[in-house]
Amino acid sequence: MTVPLIILGVLVVVTLFSFRSISLNKINTLSDLTRDKQAVKTQYDYLVRRKADLEAELAEKEKLLTALVSSQQGPRIKTASEMRIDEDSEDERVSNLLLSMGKISLEENEKIKKKMDVLKMDFLTTSLALGFIDSELSQKIKKDQIRPKR
């Protein structure tokens, strides 16, 4: 009776050992797979966050750039007035000046030039007559910006 009991005991132990090693193998493999998935997901999350940060940074810097460009109006006026000013006629200088100040658009500039011939007036008066600039600006340009004719 002892021998069959020993054989039974050995069978049970071997079965339990096999059962345990199969379960352990399954747990290890599943945890490895989960770790791999988590690693890829972490990388993806990092890139999503990085993209959001960069977009926010870009938006902020573009706002700053726009502000800087707007604040460059003064120097732009200077640059425009310096730009081949001796070679241009007075009308051209006023045209360049108003364009550089952003007071008139290119389309309005062309419209003024066409109307100048019809109205027989200079550029500044024509743009004033057409309502593209106000009289205050016109006076200022006449006083400060336009150099006397040689």
Place this chain on the structure above:
Amino acid sequence: MLDVDTIYLLLVMIGFILVAIVLLHSHSCTDTIRKKRNEVLNVTHRLEKMIATLEQEVAALQIRVEEVDDRISFLQEQVEP
């Protein structure tokens, strides 16, 4: 009392049952692992594609940020020489 032959026959039957239990458990675990592996592979493949796209977008954004930085520095130098 059972005779010796019957006891050994019972032992053999118990042995078969135990082997069947181990085989079933092994099959079940292999199946679970296979399903999980396929799931992880699918997710990884999908995420890797998205990661590649995101990396390109991030690189493009970095270049744009650098360009804007350069322009800002240039303008700031003009304002405060």
